[in-house]
Amino acid sequence: MTLPLRSVSLRQLQVFLEVYQRGSITAAAQQLHLTQPTVSLQLKRLSEQLSEPLYHLHHRRLIFTESARLLAEYTREVLRSTERLEMSLADLHQLKAGTLRIALVSTAKYFIPTIIGPFAREYPLVDLQLKIVNRAELLQRLEQHRDDVYVLSQLPEQPALNVHPLVANPLHLIAPDPHPLGGHPSLSLHDLSQEAFLFREAGSGTRLAVEQCLARLDLRLTPRMVIESNEAIKQCVAAGLGLAFLSEHAIRYGGMAGIQRLAVKELPIQTHWQFVWPKDQSPSVLAEAFLRYLTASPLATDQG
Known part of the structure; x- marks a missing residue:
């Protein structure tokens, strides 16, 4: 059976994904600057177009269906592909415009500005979004491919990652x-x-x-x-x-x-900060420019 996806708009997918990620129509409406009835109507139409229920209410909480989980997974891919297309087109005109999303664990906030500052000055039209979270939330965002690159010190076993070493973290x-x-x-x-x-x-x-x-x-x-x-x-x-x-x-x-x-003979414990991104995630034009900058930056490759 072929789903009637041609009638689904990008805006509908954006609204749906916001609701799915926030788990709340109210919170999504506030983030999108829409009214709650507008968001509810978008979800209702999307569900009708797909002939699939996306959620049900239980004690006034949204409980998403398996169809919604699959739709969210593919919606992220669609929106990321659309964003890559927009940035690639901008890159053809030497603009380097768009949004670079970086998620980092809280301790990395002390040094990451010194790394991204020169990049921001070199590409003034780039919108940099920093998401500072704890490790558990960062790994969740990593699994969901919600950002371009991620900063952490202790690598997870899964998923498979590309790794760019940064500064020492004793x-x-x-x-x-x-x-x-x-x-x-x-x-x-x-x-x-x-x-x-x-x-x-x-x-x-x-x-x-x-x-x-x-x-x-x-x-x-x-x-x-x-x-x-x-x-x-x-x-x-x-x-x-x-x-x-x-x-x-x-x-x-x-x-x-x-x-x-305190001077302790077994210390310091030597760890390193690293930029990572999933191996199955194609980097955007901006992410590639950022990674090229990291390779050329003495500070970003200091292991000291």
Whole structure:
């Protein structure tokens, strides 16, 4: 059976995808600057044209059908292809116009502006969209191909990725300043096993790297607190609530008032920031220009 797709408009698909991704007609209407009845009518017509139910209501919540899931998957491909066509046509006129979408985990926000700044100046007509999320949400966006490139330190096992290395991301141990162990010349992590520790949330890149390091040392540290913000961790350490593993970039950002690095022989934990994108995702014209810029940029390839 051939679906009557020729009668479906790009606008209908855009409206549907916004509702699907937000899980709410109200939220989608606000994002699209449309009224709720207009969005509901677009969905109703789309469902009728496809002869497929796209959702049903359960306790006033949208429950999407398998047909909706498939439609969302292919709609993303259609809209990305349309965007690539528009940017390719613009590129023929040397405009390099369009939108470059970059998703990054929160700790990367400390250094990524220094990398994209020169690119933005070289291509002033490019609209840069930065989405700062936690690791779990970034992996979800990666799986859904919602952005052009992604920034993270700990690579997932799936999907298959193209990888462009960026800057080093060493993880240090910080303590309140002053602290009895400050200036100690030969600490090891085993010496610190009875100290109170503040950890990032489970699944974060920092937490994963720390857990891998502790596993290699056959050492278990029980967190006193779990905190989802680097800034909050620094404040809690300065307040004397415990020690914490933190990225060099997060430590430097905002200064080191009230905190100090501890010299620990197993540290720093060496990780690296990386730009990645799915191998089955064709890069847009803008993404290709951005990746060429990364290859030529000394800062973007600094492993130091």
